[in-house]
Every structure is written in C-alpha cells, then in structure tokens.
Amino acid sequence: MNSSYLIRKVLRAMLTVLMVTTFVFLILRLSGDPTVSVLGLEASPEAVEAFRAKWGLDQPVRVQYFDFIKNALHGDLGVSILEGKPALETVAARLPDTLILMIITTVLTFVVGISSGLLASLYHNSNKDRIIMLFAVAGYSMPTFVVGVLLVMFFSVTLGWLPSSGSGTWAHFILPVLTMTIVEAAIFARFTRSAMLEVLYQPYMKTALAKGLSWWQAVRRHALPNAAIPVVTIMGFWVGLIIAGAVITESIFGWPGVGRLLVYSVKHRDYNVVQVIVIFISCSMVITNLTVDILYGLLDPRVSVVKGDQ
Amino acid sequence: MAANQKDEPLLEIKNLSVGFNGAHKGKPVVCGVSMKVHPGEILGLVGESGSGKSVTCYSVVRLLGERGWTEGEVIFDNKDTLSCLESDIVAIRGREIAMIFQDAQSFLNPVQTVGSQLTEALMLKKDLEKRSSDIFRKEAVKLLTEVGIPDPERRMGEYPHQLSGGQNQRVMIAIMLAGDPRLLIADEPTTALDVTIQAQILRLLKKLCKERNMAIILVTHDLGVIAETCERTVVMYGGKVMECGPVEDVLVNPKHPYTLGLLSSKPRIDKKVKKLNTIEGVVPSPENFPEGCPFYDRCINVTDKCKDISPPIVIEGMRHYFCFNPVKEGMVWK
Numbered sequence: 001m002n003s004s005y006l007i008r009k010v011l012r013a014m015l016t017v018l019m020v021t022t023f024v025f026l027i028l029r030l031s032g033d034p035t036v037s038v039l040g041l042e043a044s045p046e047a048v049e050a051f052r053a054k055w056g057l058d059q060p061v062r063v064q065y066f067d068f069i070k071n072a073l074h075g076d077l078g079v080s081i082l083e084g085k086p087a088l089e090t091v092a093a094r095l096p097d098t099l100i101l102m103i104i105t106t107v108l109t110f111v112v113g114i115s116s117g118l119l120a121s122l123y124h125n126s127n128k129d130r131i132i133m134l135f136a137v138a139g140y141s142m143p144t145f146v147v148g149v150l151l152v153m154f155f156s157v158t159l160g161w162l163p164s165s166g167s168g169t170w171a172h173f174i175l176p177v178l179t180m181t182i183v184e185a186a187i188f189a190r191f192t193r194s195a196m197l198e199v200l201y202q203p204y205m206k207t208a209l210a211k212g213l214s215w216w217q218a219v220r221r222h223a224l225p226n227a228a229i230p231v232v233t234i235m236g237f238w239v240g241l242i243i244a245g246a247v248i249t250e251s252i253f254g255w256p257g258v259g260r261l262l263v264y265s266v267k268h269r270d271y272n273v274v275q276v277i278v279i280f281i282s283c284s285m286v287i288t289n290l291t292v293d294i295l296y297g298l299l300d301p302r303v304s305v306v307k308g309d310q
Numbered sequence: 311m312a313a314n315q316k317d318e319p320l321l322e323i324k325n326l327s328v329g330f331n332g333a334h335k336g337k338p339v340v341c342g343v344s345m346k347v348h349p350g351e352i353l354g355l356v357g358e359s360g361s362g363k364s365v366t367c368y369s370v371v372r373l374l375g376e377r378g379w380t381e382g383e384v385i386f387d388n389k390d391t392l393s394c395l396e397s398d399i400v401a402i403r404g405r406e407i408a409m410i411f412q413d414a415q416s417f418l419n420p421v422q423t424v425g426s427q428l429t430e431a432l433m434l435k436k437d438l439e440k441r442s443s444d445i446f447r448k449e450a451v452k453l454l455t456e457v458g459i460p461d462p463e464r465r466m467g468e469y470p471h472q473l474s475g476g477q478n479q480r481v482m483i484a485i486m487l488a489g490d491p492r493l494l495i496a497d498e499p500t501t502a503l504d505v506t507i508q509a510q511i512l513r514l515l516k517k518l519c520k521e522r523n524m525a526i527i528l529v530t531h532d533l534g535v536i537a538e539t540c541e542r543t544v545v546m547y548g549g550k551v552m553e554c555g556p557v558e559d560v561l562v563n564p565k566h567p568y569t570l571g572l573l574s575s576k577p578r579i580d581k582k583v584k585k586l587n588t589i590e591g592v593v594p595s596p597e598n599f600p601e602g603c604p605f606y607d608r609c610i611n612v613t614d615k616c617k618d619i620s621p622p623i624v625i626e627g628m629r630h631y632f633c634f635n636p637v638k639e640g641m642v643w644k
C-alpha cells in the first residue's frame with residue numbers, strides 16, 4: 001500500500017462525491033420546485049415570481065449549479081428553504097438522533113449477526129445451524145418496512161408494551177433498533193456463515209490440524225483470519241444498508257433524525273437540505289470504502305502486493 | 311513380512327475400511343487394507359488415481375472430515391488412532407505422525423507468514439512459557455536451513471504466494487518437522503512439481519529419514535519415484551492392497567498382474583519397447599467395486615473366481631500378494 005495508490009483512491013472518492021451531488025442537484029430541479037410547498041397553490045403570480053427570484057430559481061439550471069459549486073467550495077451549502085436556517089445546521093440538529101440509532105444498531109448487528117453466523121458455520125448441518133439460518137432467511141427476506149410494521153402491530157398495538165412512534169425515552173429506541181437489527185443481522189449472519197464454511201474446508205485447515213492444533217485452535221488461528229477478509233469487504237455495503245434502513249425506519253417510527261428529514265425535504269423540494277444530506281451520505285460511504293480497502297490490504301497480504309506493484 | 315519381525319512396527323494398519331456417509335451408495339472406498347511401517351523406513355504407497363491412497367493416509371491421523379467413517383484398527387504406540395480420544399489423536403498429530411500434501415501452497419495459510427506458521431508448530435511442541443520468541447525464531451530458521459531454503463531469515467517474513475512450489479513444499483516439510491515426528495506421511499509431495507525439483511525434494515526426504523530416523527509413507531503414482539526412494543512398497547488398487555514387499559522384488563518380479571500392468575505402462579530406458587503398453591479400462595468407482603478383486607475386469611490373468619471371491623493372502627518370504635493367478639516368470643503385459 002503506497003502513497004500514490006492512496007492519493008489516487010482519495011481523488012477518485014472526491015470525484016464520486018461530486019458526481020453524486022451533481023446528479024441529485026439536477027434530478028431535484030428537473031422534478032419540481034419548492035414554490036408550491038412553501039407558498040401553497042393559491043399564491044399570486046407576483047409572489048411566486050418574487051419567491052423564485054429570491055432563491056435564484058429563475059436562473060437557468062446551469063447557472064444555479066455553478067453558483068452552488070462555487071458556494072460549496074467556500075463552505076456555504078445554502079439555506080433551508082423551509083426553515084430559513086443554514087441547511088447544514090438543519091441537518092446537524094438531526095444528526096445525533098440518527099447516529100445514536102445507527103451506532104446501537106451497528107453494535108448489535110455485528111455482535112448478533114457475526115456471532116450467530118460463526119456459530120452456524122461451526123455447527124454446520126446441526127440443529128443449531130438450521131435454527132439460526134431459519135431466522136436469518138426470514139429476517140433477510142423481509143423488507144425493513146414490513147418488519148417495522150409487524151413489530152408495531154405486535155408490541156404496540158396488540159401488547160401495548162412499547163410506543164410506536166416518537167423519541168425521548170429508552171423505550172422509544174427498542175422498536176426502531178429492533179427493526180434495523182433484525183434485517184441487518186440476518187444479512188451478516190448469512191454472510192459470515194458462508195465465509196466461514198468456505199474457509200473451514202480449505203486445505204490449510206487440514207494442515208493446521210495435521211501439525212497438532214486442536215479444532216478450536218485451528219479455527220481461531222487459521223479460519224477466523226481468513227474468513228474476516230470477505231466479512232470486512234461487505235462493510236462498505238453495510239453502510240449503504242444501514243443508511244437506507246435508517247431512512248425507512250425513521251419514517252415508520254416518526255424518529256426525528258436525518259432519515260426522516262431527507263424524506264420530508266425531498267417531498268417539499270427543500271433543495272439545499274437534500275443536497276447536504278446527500279453529501280453526508282456519499283462522504284460516509286466513500287470513507288467507509290476507503291477504510292475497507294485499507295483494511296483489506298492489511299488483512300490479505302496477496303492484495304497489498306498486487307496493488308503495490310501496479 | 312517375516313524379515314522385519316525383529317523390530318516392532320511403528321505403525322500397523324489392520325484391516326482398515328473407510329467410507330463416506332452419503333457418498334458412493336454407502337460402499338466403502340477402502341476395504342480391508344493392512345500394512346506395517348517400521349521405524350526409519352520409507353514405505354512407498356503406489357496405485358492409480360482413485361485407488362484410495364490418500365484416504366488411507368488421512369484415516370491414520372483421523373483427518374477424513376466429518377463424513378468419513380472407518381473400521382479396523384490403526385495401531386501406533388499401542389494406541390488405536392481410529393478409536394482413541396480426540397485429545398490423544400491431537401497429541402499424536404504433528405508430534406508423532408505428521409503429514410505433507412500434494413499442493414503445498416494451498417495447504418499453507420495464505421494470510422500468515424512462513425515464519426509464523428513455522429513458529430506456531432514449534433510452540434506446540436515446546437513449553438510456551440519457558441522460551442522467548444527469539445528462541446523459536448532461531449529454531450525456525452534452523453529448520454528452514456535443514457530443508458534447504460536459501461536465505462531463511464528473509465523467507466520467514468514472506469507469504470506462501472511469494473514462494474515457488476518447491477519452496478512451499480520445503481516450508482511444509484519444515485513445519486511438519488517442527489514436532490520431531492517419528493512418522494511422516496507424504497501424500498504425493500512431488501506430483502505438482504517439475505522433475506528437477508521433484509528429485510531434490512525426494513532426496514531431502516531420504517536425507518531426513520536417515521538423519522532423524524523418521525519413517526516415511528510416500529504416496530505416489532510414479533513407480534520411478536518408488537524405485538528411487540523406497541525400501542518397501544504397497545501396491546493399491548480399487549481400495550485394496552494388491553501386493554506388498556521389498557521394492558527390488560515387487561518392481562523386478564511383480565506377482566500381481568496389476569503391478570505388471572503398471573510396470574509395463576511406464577517408459578523404460580534399459581528396455582526398448584515398440585509400443586508403450588497401457589492397462590485398458592479405468593479404475594472402477596467405489597460403488598462398483600466387486601466382492602472379489604477390483605482389478606478382475608482389466609486383468610490379463612483373470613479367472614472365474616476373481617470377480618466374486620476375494621483372493622486370500624499369499625506370503626512368499628518378505629513379500630505377499632492377493633491373487634488367484636499370479637504372474638509367472640517371463641510373462642509380459644499385452
């Protein structure tokens with residue numbers, strides 16, 4: 001892993017963020033503007049014109065775009081049309097709620113998903129394996145919103161134990177976290193299991209046993225480090241997954257986070273807020289992928305050599 | 311058999327049968343194999359692909375995998391390795407009986423350095439707490455030197471994909487020597503290598519056998535390798551032993567027609583032959599093994615009984631074979 005390789009990666013990552021932002025910028029403007037949302041259907045033509053002039057919406061898209069880029073490079077990402085505050089502030093205010101949700105979910109997903117995947121692979125073809133995989137396949141094949149709605153029906157409507165929406169107390173966390181964890185842990189469990197099964201039947205596992213390691217030593221010292229490689233590579237995919245999960249889950253449970261803000265802002269064409277959120281999302285995905293690449297190189301010596309030679 | 315009676319065999323396989331659950335219609339792939347390995351000898355195990363050589367070797371150290379089952383006994387140190395406790399067989403592996411394989415690179419962990427795979431094996435043998443990692447390192451380097459790896463200090467930090475096939479096999483041998491075993495099972499250790507490297511590895515094995523008084527079971531399908539390397543040989547076919555004895559007897563005066571067939575399908579420098587013979591037909595798959603001799607349908611000496619009745623053992627001095635109608639002096643394969 002040399003520095004020119006890293007620089008190339010970072011440049012490519014920045015290009016990706018730029019492209020995603022541009023794409024969203026154009027799509028938003030081609031699919032309607034916020035005038036109606038803000039002024040209502042009854043607004044007079046003069047008011048509409050004044051509003052459009054104020055926000056620069058009367059300019060050609062090309063001009064709007066270059067203004068946006070210029071301002072963005074100066075750190076100004078515009079003002080929320082709906083709230084009148086800087087868009088960055090609007091998003092930042094919602095960020096902690098979303099991050100808490102994501103962090104709890106992530107920890108649970110990793111712990112539950114990876115360990116049950118490991119367990120299933122080590123007891124391959126036993127009842128333990130079958131039961132874990134039954135749950136995993138069920139969780140995996142249900143869309144997030146179905147899981148969310150089922151949980152609400154059971155725990156909130158039927159049993160009345162947990163609130164179905166809002167935030168504030170620890171009880172509010174349970175259903176959103178469960179919703180996201182069920183789906184994501186299922187994916188991790190399946191993936192970890194297949195990665196392990198692949199590794200457990202590799203010839204070098206025979207060597208590990210032949211040299212006198214016990215089965216558990218062989219698993220710990222030889223199977224786990226090899227199985228970690230594919231599991232790390234799906235971390236990049238997992239960030240996308242957890243963001244998508246958060247958007248849906250926050251919408252279902254009325255969670256006051258960035259996910260719900262995104263849906264709301266798209267609906268009302270609050271351009272700048274959507275753009276800020278998209279930049280956040282693409283940056284976090286790009287950073288994760290960079291991290292995964294570096295980790296991958298550290299875990300698998302075959303990879304870093306190939307890349308170093310490039 | 312009579313000859314080596316003076317020393318106790320190091321390993322004795324008695325009437326071993328092996329099969330795999332859910333495969334070959336429940337039929338065993340190895341049926342009633344017996345052989346002895348004496349301390350410090352190189353025993354050649356030869357036969358065509360699919361004759362059950364690898365399976366026999368894996369059963370000795372119980373590495374058949376979860377679907378494999380065994381019958382019979384494998385006696386090592388008055389213990390039956392097939393039925394002893396899991397902890398006993400773990401203690402035997404590496405320290406008493408070690409094993410090397412055909413494609414060394416895929417049998418080495420791709421994400422661990424040569425050095426750490428080697429020191430790991432050393433640490434298993436030695437008392438962990440009493441020794442510093444520095445001592446293990448020194449011993450690892452010593453082993454790499456012993457197996458003929460040039461520049462061992464540097465190689466310690468490299469990964470298997472950075473080494474050649476022959477070097478990987480040497481590393482593999484070093485790893486397996488770490489436990490100072492009394493028996494090394496070498497399953498076609500040179501088949502994947504080119505001829506010069508093959509010769510070097512075989513020479514290395516011979517040297518180690520002598521210097522360490524370590525017995526070796528050398529699996530191969532190359533009679534030339536047997537002739538050059540081994541003292542005794544076991545010829546296997548279709549999951550059974552065909553014949554067994556000192557190399558100079560078995561390869562010069564084969565008793566079993568199968569051995570004769572193998573010999574005449576090998577090009578020879580000392581004898582001009584117009585056409586290289588081949589044994590017609592293929593090795594039957596385990597589900598089609600007959601009750602009697604598995605070679606009956608390809609045999610030039612076949613009799614009425616061969617298919618249905620297992621030929622009894624015929625012992626002649628130090629050798630034995632299983633055949634109703636053995637090869638007569640001067641017979642050729644045609």
Ligand SMILES: Nc1ncnc2c1ncn2[C@@H]1O[C@H](COP(=O)(O)OP(=O)(O)OP(=O)(O)O)[C@@H](O)[C@H]1O
Pocket residue numbers: 330333339357358359360361362363364365366374375377531595596
């Ligand atoms: N894990 C397994 N499951 C099912 N059948 C197996 C398994 N391993 C080996 N066999 C079968 O056992 C028979 C003997 O195989 P073995 O690998 O011992 O042959 P071999 O003499 O070593 O041949 P080769 O020269 O190709 O290595 C073959 O028919 C093979 O299909």
Ligand SMILES: [Mg+2]
Pocket residue numbers: 363364365497498
């Ligand atoms: Mg084999």
